[in-house]
Amino acid sequence: MGAEDDLTQARKTQAQRTQAQRAQAQKTTSANGAPARRGRKPARAVEPDDADEMAEGSDLDLTGLTSVVGYTLRRAQMAVFEDFSARFATLDLTPAQYSVLLVIADNPGRKQSEIARVLGIQRTNFVVMLDQLEKRGLAERTRSATDARSHAVFLTKAGTALLNKARKLQSAQEEDFANLLGPGGRDTLVSLLRKVARID
Amino acid sequence: MGAEDDLTQARKTQAQRTQAQRAQAQKTTSANGAPARRGRKPARAVEPDDADEMAEGSDLDLTGLTSVVGYTLRRAQMAVFEDFSARFATLDLTPAQYSVLLVIADNPGRKQSEIARVLGIQRTNFVVMLDQLEKRGLAERTRSATDARSHAVFLTKAGTALLNKARKLQSAQEEDFANLLGPGGRDTLVSLLRKVARID
DNA sequence: AAATATTGTTATGATCCATATCAATTAAAC
DNA sequence: GTTTAATTGATATGGATCATAACAATATTT
Numbered sequence: 001m002g003a004e005d006d007l008t009q010a011r012k013t014q015a016q017r018t019q020a021q022r023a024q025a026q027k028t029t030s031a032n033g034a035p036a037r038r039g040r041k042p043a044r045a046v047e048p049d050d051a052d053e054m055a056e057g058s059d060l061d062l063t064g065l066t067s068v069v070g071y072t073l074r075r076a077q078m079a080v081f082e083d084f085s086a087r088f089a090t091l092d093l094t095p096a097q098y099s100v101l102l103v104i105a106d107n108p109g110r111k112q113s114e115i116a117r118v119l120g121i122q123r124t125n126f127v128v129m130l131d132q133l134e135k136r137g138l139a140e141r142t143r144s145a146t147d148a149r150s151h152a153v154f155l156t157k158a159g160t161a162l163l164n165k166a167r168k169l170q171s172a173q174e175e176d177f178a179n180l181l182g183p184g185g186r187d188t189l190v191s192l193l194r195k196v197a198r199i200d
Numbered sequence: 201m202g203a204e205d206d207l208t209q210a211r212k213t214q215a216q217r218t219q220a221q222r223a224q225a226q227k228t229t230s231a232n233g234a235p236a237r238r239g240r241k242p243a244r245a246v247e248p249d250d251a252d253e254m255a256e257g258s259d260l261d262l263t264g265l266t267s268v269v270g271y272t273l274r275r276a277q278m279a280v281f282e283d284f285s286a287r288f289a290t291l292d293l294t295p296a297q298y299s300v301l302l303v304i305a306d307n308p309g310r311k312q313s314e315i316a317r318v319l320g321i322q323r324t325n326f327v328v329m330l331d332q333l334e335k336r337g338l339a340e341r342t343r344s345a346t347d348a349r350s351h352a353v354f355l356t357k358a359g360t361a362l363l364n365k366a367r368k369l370q371s372a373q374e375e376d377f378a379n380l381l382g383p384g385g386r387d388t389l390v391s392l393l394r395k396v397a398r399i400d
Numbered sequence: 401a402a403a404t405a406t407t408g409t410t411a412t413g414a415t416c417c418a419t420a421t422c423a424a425t426t427a428a429a430c
Numbered sequence: 431g432t433t434t435a436a437t438t439g440a441t442a443t444g445g446a447t448c449a450t451a452a453c454a455a456t457a458t459t460t
Contacts, residue, residue, distance in 0.1 A: 060318045061306040066399055068370065069377050070284050070295055072390050073277045075320065075397035080270045095270055096416095106261040113438060118260045120275065125417065127440055141439095149425045149438045170268065177269050181392055189396070190272050192381055192389040197275035199266055296447090313407060325448065327409060341408095349407045349456045 069196075087169045091162060096121075098170070100129060101163045104139060104155050111150040112141070138162055269396075287369045291362060296321075298370070300329060301363045304339060304355050311350040312341070338362055 065071045084095050093101075096119075103115055116126035130153065133139040138159035141151040155163065178186045194200065265271045284295050293301075296319075303315055316326035330353065333339040338359035341351040355363065378386040394400065 060303065060310060060314060062303065062318055062400070064302045064306045065299055066394065067390055069374060069386065069390060069393075070277075070280045071299055072393035072397060072399065073273070073280055074295070075399055076393040077270075077273045077277045078320065079397045080273055084270050095274070099265055099271055102264045103260065103262065106264045110260060111438075114260060118262055120278065122418065123439075124419080124441085147426070147438085151439070174269060177396070181395060185392060185395075186269065188388060189392040190267055190269060192385060192392070193269075193272035193276040194266065195381060195385075196377070196389070197272060197279045199272065199275055200262070294446095311407075322449065323408075324410085324450080347407085347457070351408070 073196075084173065087173060088166065091166055091169070093162070093166055096129065097133065098163075098166055100126075100133065101138065101155065101159060101166070104153055105160065105163055108154050109152045111144070112153055113150070115153055133159070273396075284373065287373060288366065291366055291369070293362070293366055296329065297333065298363075298366055300333065301338065301355065301359060301366070304353055305360065305363055308354050309352045311344070312353055313350070315353055333359070 081095055084098075088094070088098065099119055100115065103119060104110075107115065112126060112130060113123050116123050119126075121129070130139060130141065134141060136158075137156055140154055140156055142154065144150045144152045174186065177189075181189060281295055284298075288294070288298065299319055300315065303319060304310075307315065312326060312330060313323050316323050319326075321329070330339060330341065334341065336358075337356055340354055340356055342354065344350045344352045374386065377389075381389060
């Protein structure tokens with residue numbers, strides 16, 4: 001039960017937090033004297049008996065969506081990533097960054113483009129990701145001795161150390177999944193997801 | 201077998217297609233005479249024996265990630281959404297738009313904010329989504345008779361008609377999932393995802 | 401009546417993702 | 431062996447999604 005709660009706690013994600021910090025340091029000095037057109041556009045009126053309007057404060061009907069794979073996938077992913085971000089906030093690692101560190105650790109010296117490709121990240125977007133990791137001293141690029149075009153990517157000592165801390169947090173999350181989904185449930189989920197994603 | 205293939209076919213998503221169209225109509229007239237600094241930054245060189253570099257053209261090791269719930273979730277979601285977008289391209293409906301139409305259909309006359317909330321969409325972002333649906337004549341806002349602040353939301357005839365077409369496409373996708381995941385596999389997946397997402 | 405909350409709205413900024421384009425280099429074609 | 435094509439990393443840019451601040455109209459609470 002305690003383990004299950006860890007997956008719900010609606011803690012703020014990293015992104016939300018940094019954005020909130022930025023916001024308070026800004027205060028939005030609108031700088032425009034003219035109070036631009038705000039408020040609402042008129043909407044067509046309707047007779048109260050137009051339909052079965054307002055059952056009262058009751059809950060909405062979601063039955064049309066709750067058995068749709070795509071929808072439940074999306075909601076699950078949002079929940080899991082929020083949980084992940086909260087756990088990894090102290091390490092300042094996003095889910096994507098964690099996956100990059102992990103793949104580099106398991107495949108030291110591979111080309112940038114290879115790492116990006118297996119992760120489904122565009123070569124071009126991966127450049128910036130690696131820039132950030134390198135700037136933080138977690139990863140490094142080295143010129144390949146065999147191909148002057150490519151960069152071989154490695155983790156630094158600091159990168160390996162951080163990854164090891166991250167692995168522990170990640171294991172805890174997997175354990176919580178196992179507790180939440182029952183024995184075998186987690187494994188079944190991963191197996192089904194792999195089929196859907198067509199991984200390996 | 202045929203059904204499984206439908207989930208893989210790497211057709212372009214709606215977003216990709218519209219972006220490609222826009223791009224070809226633009227041609228990037230750089231407008232700047234000075235050829236801004238391009239090319240690569242130098243990366244530190246490395247001795248070839250620095251590590252177990254380049255096993256050859258072999259595949260990378262992904263074992264560290266493929267049993268992680270968060271990662272498999274993300275990959276599955278990307279695959280499913282791509283498939284969805286391809287199927288719905290003829291209707292010009294995104295997954296998010298489909299979910300909105302579905303919820304409105306099952307809950308006619310509810311407030312904008314209620315529809316948005318159950319879908320996990322910010323009130324503020326939902327405004328634009330509804331604007332688009334309304335502009336296309338699929339949904340409409342009407343002033344609530346009981347609360348002049350709120351707008352009651354309905355589907356139009358056209359919206360209902362389009363939704364019905366969409367439902368058929370969606371059913372086909374679910375069938376393909378059932379075929380891909382084996383008997384009961386799809387239901388198990390949805391059940392596990394609901395637990396993870398904490399829906400109902 | 402005044403203070404507070406809700407609802408829809410606009411504006412804005414952040415992040416993510418995809419594409420076009422480029423320079424350097426390597427591989428392939430001729 | 432020179433020309434052509436492909437690969438690799440990089441920059442710039444635009445689209446889509448998402449979160450927040452601020453605001454007007456209205457409703458609710460005090």
